Amino acid sequence: MEYFGKAVAELFECSSCYVAVMSRTSGSELKEVRIGHATIDPSCTDTVARIARKGAGADCALLEPVNARTTFVRKLIGPEPGINSHSVIGRFASRNRSTVVFVAGWREAALARAEIPCLARAVRTVWETAHSLAQRSPDRHLDAEIWLEKLAFPAFVVDEGLHVHGINHSGQALLAKGELLRIDGGRLAGSGSVTESLREAIREALIPRPGQVWLNTTVPLSTERQQFAFAKIGAAPMHWDAGKALIIVPQFDEALGAHRIASAFGLNWAEERIIAKILQFQCPRDIGADLRLTEATVRTYTKRIMLKLGINRQAEFFLLYHLTQSPFGAGGREKAVCPVSSDCRLIWTAGKRPPN
Template sequence: MVDWQTTCARSGKIGAMLSQFDWSATPLGRPADWADSFRDTLGFILKINHPMLIWWGADFVQFYNNAFDRMAEPFLRDVGFGVPAGRLWRGFCEVIDADMRWVMSGKGSVQRDRQFVRTKVDDREVERCWSYTLSPVEDENGICGVLLVCRDDTSDHVATLALKSRDTELARIQYVGKYGSLEVDLTSGFRNERSPEYLAIHGLPPAERYETHENWVRRIHENDRHRTEHTFIKAVQGDSKGYSIQYRIVRPSDGKIRWIFANTQIERDNSGRAMRLIGVHSDITDHVSHQTVEQARLAETLDLLRCAVILTDARGHLIRLNRAAEDLLDRKSAVRVRHNIVRASCSTADRALGAALRLAAEAGASAQSLLVKLSHDEDLPMFAHILPIGGVCSESLPEASAVLAIFIQESDLIRDAVGLLASAYRLSPAEARLLSNILGGRNLPEAATELRVSTDTVKTQLKAIFRKTGVNRQSELIMLASRLSAPVLGERISPGTFMGG
């Protein structure tokens, strides 16, 4: 068994206090006279780096370890060690005093969470929050002491109170400002949680606090549904840190159409994977301007077009996509969006596209339309038809302004142009077949091989096509075909074309 002096020497500050204390003046007497059971219990708690305290004997003489000393020092100071604790704890916490007597009377252990301990320190009222358990310590004669194992939860309690206060204030702000919040857990699917204010804005009952993603989509106005859900999904799947959007809902509570403005942030892990989306929704119906209504009409009109339409700012940053453009990008074809900038997949075409965008932006409304071939030479052609437009404010990015429109024509639209040209200019079947090969990216020798005629024959047919259509070069013929399949006619688009006059 370890002797008393060794125990003291190994026990830091508390060990020094044990060895220097005048125990002969206490009911316990000198340490040499202490019971072995008490020595063993005291030696045990002195080794533990967790706040522990013992009340020993009928007078509840108090001992504790270094961890408890650090935790309780502002309360007990040096007066709490080796003294009867009854009156001491009645001054600090009557509940602990009563619990201690309960255990000593043989009625069992006690556990309490976040019990307040109040006292004065330097003439200041100090309040701490402790969680503790009290257990009896027994020897051959029965209960001889009480062991307290304690934890200071003051910081956690203060943080909880602050959080509750913050939540209360946030709820008040949402109520007054008519804002609603939502949180979407993206780690496994889309698990939503919506605030009461959000539910009120969207006309939902309290039971819809955890509304499914599918129910949210169904509530969106049918003309805004695809665009809104696509914006959400692409933001989550990409590298976006958030997005803003305006869209209409049909409110379930009364069937009314309401305009919603949503502003979101997306939290990602170190690998860039989306973990959580936090959003704020507001009902802006009473503040919707004529311009916003016209923007919605623009979106609906663009979504009806077969041709992919991309609106960008002067630097090529994406402002708006129509549905055909969204589908085109989803297929990862000859064009893509990277870091919110429209790019061509082919490096040569990407340089040409960037140059054409810069040229169109610099020239402004006076610029002629520009044509960029996006696909590889061996592919069926895909063209980007770039046109400058007047500033069109985007409802999904209110602070941005679209100044360029990119119309992307896929091969099926070019094929439609063959029929249109053949009908409009009365081309013969042989001339129409040659036109199809030229628009398909073949040169004259390749077209002759494909059509199983001589090169001289295709040259003669091409001259006939030039004569009938009024053009002089193959590039002009391709431009003519692209115009026929584009959603607008003419060299430029004015703001009035988009905004209904």
């Protein structure tokens, strides 16, 4: 009813609109809302109910210009702001077996008779559209949970106090390990100073800023070489209520990362295996031992791969790993922008060879 009232006020270029609905199943009971300066005056209830009963079962909408000095109208939408102010009263039966009555004002010009049929159809269409959308409103919480499950990595939705409001299956698996994060009294917690770092990052992320990116803060969870891990934090998307933050804990998979890089740049299987070993922090000698190649051959392959990728340092393999990574499941396709060198910026879609 509120959406309908606002739409009618805008349609008729009015500052106020009163809306009443009488359902056939509820007898003479009225539901009323007001927009702008309109009021709900109990002394007008009988008059509005009488208008609604007269329109019950009507097949078409009825709009009528109303005398600006009518006391009934002034009680509902307030006094007219000027001498030549005009108002409109409408009545129609909706498809859900209710009768809708509205009074809108004040207009600078009276409705022309030629306008009324078109506006009557428009008003009824607005009501049916608003009613249909209201009836089909999805369960927002359910939608949010479904969206959270689409994330490939452990993900948590928390408030500023670290109370957990949502968690996906990957997040539950991470908690079950008990190594990086845990639930303590319904709150997300980490070891040492991690908990306070998370809390500070969330407070910072929830401050609205122009041009703010989605996941804008990184918090280390573990700095051990064999278990290095971090969390990306930002304001939760619109699926969740305001004041909630999203925490994603990226999981490192060197084999999958090497495959994404090879697919993006059209590398062969041998080159992909070498990248996977580099992402495992292996040196050329160890890579050669695993792949039954000489150390010199591995170094030659590595230089050739780096030339194809346009990078100058092996550390940039890890940059490519993250730039080709999507937070969503393996079925998703993502675009990445890679500053691979000072004079070359490549844009590609995962699974396609980048342009020359």
